[in-house]
Amino acid sequence: MSDHSEHEVADVIVVGAGVLGTSVAHHLLTRGAGRVVVVEAGTSAAATSGAGAGFVGLWAAGYAHFLTETELALEQYGIDFYRSLAEADPTVECKVNGNLYLATTEEGWKSWVEPVVGHRLAPAGTREVSPAQVAEVTGGVVPAEAVFGGALHPGGIQISAGRATRALAARVAELGGELRERTRVTELLVSDGAVAGVRTDAGDIRAPKVVLACGAWTNELLAAVGWRVPLLRMVATRVVSPPSGVPGTMPTLMVPDLYGLWVREHRGGLTWGNGDGYAPSYEMGSAVGVTSRPGFPELVERLDEVLVPKLRALVPSHDISMSWWLQGIPCMTPDRKFLAGPVPGVEGLHVLTGDNEAGVTHGPGLGRLLADVVLDGGSDWVDPSSYRLDRFAREDFATEKAVLEAMPARR
Secondary structure, three states: OOOOOOOEEOOEEEEOOOHHHHHHHHHHHHOOOOOEEEEOOOOOOOOOHHHOOOEEOOOOOOOOOOOOHHHHHHHHHHHHHHHHHHHHOHHHOOEOOOEEEEEOOHHHHHHHHHHHHOOOOOOOOOEEEOHHHHHHHOOOOOOHHHOOEEEEEOOOEEOOHHHHHHHHHHHHHHOOOEEEOOOOEEEEEEEOOEEEEEEEOOEEEEOOEEEEOOHHHHHHHHHHHOOOOOOEEEEEEEEEOOOOOOOOOOOEEEEHHHOOEEEEEEOOEEEEEOHHHOEEHHHOOOOOOOOOOOOOHHHHHHHHHHHHHHHHHHOOOOOOOOOEEEEEOOEEOOOOOOEEEEOOOOEOEEEEEOOOOOHHHHHHHHHHHHHHHHHHOOOOOOOOHHHOHHHOOOOOOOOHHHHHHHOOOOO
8 A cells, every 4th residue: 555645646536435436446447547546434335335235136127117228237237247246256145036026905016016027128037926926936935915916027136235345345456446445535626627636634645537436425525616416315224134044045025015115135034124214314414424324223213113014914924123223325316317427617527426225236337337437438338428417407406305305206
């Protein structure tokens, strides 16, 4: 590790070592970007990426109507990328278990699950599953009488989000990149309308290109250049239950008619959550964003009160008690599309944020795409135009509440 001098020079600086930051650094290095330095206030995956549930799927194929073929390409790339990463590093814990979309009522079936079965982008092998088949494919975790029916995407995967991010950070180092952990960026350095580097609490690092991949802290750094991207910081809760004989082959369960409930196997037990464990940052006070990992027990209490009785009806025979829980701060955008591209008026400065609670799924693809944009000004792979920052005017969505009010429903 080189000395933190006032005049240290790099080719590209990436701020943030979560899944987005490590992904873009990885792809920059494979593209021959030169000296790439990743600066992280804490440690890799210590914030939102490490709190991720780690299920990856083709959400654009019927589950989220606002996603398109562009997002589908990113999703498939992510699945393939993690499978390859896990071949080299088994700690990623990649399982090809598929994603099982469930409806507990006929209305839920018609509104949410039936569209998945016949969607024009449905992957090969997509099939409708009867209640009896749901019980079979979940190894009895969900009994037939608990659901109206389901649809199975067979190619979805499960990973350990934190371990995958750390494996990516290790890959960055293997490729010659440098990771500066416990080093906080305090200011962007700008000269004559162009980014010149960053100021950190350990000294300045100069570079003609900087990527902000720091999630909930993005606007703090952009303020110095007169930009503010429309982000809603959302506190999200994940609960982990004790081992109870859950088969490791169980698909990830997506139950949209239970307020976006998801459930997946976690080392013989379950990990789960839904919208009852979420809250916009402006409801949680000034504590959001002060630390890398929030801790709001009131959201866990709400899950226990509102969700647990419904979850018990869906999963009657396995332990769903709260062994432990953790929270992250995913960042949402008004149109639920990512923010990936140059900051207008500041040459060399780029942003990668707005994960919309799907950063683990789309992170590898977004990293590849932004590396192309940083080095080439565009991409021959997928069209980056829908992710441009200037699709929103600077004065639009001045508050986080305004972002929430503009967001489209999942259906």
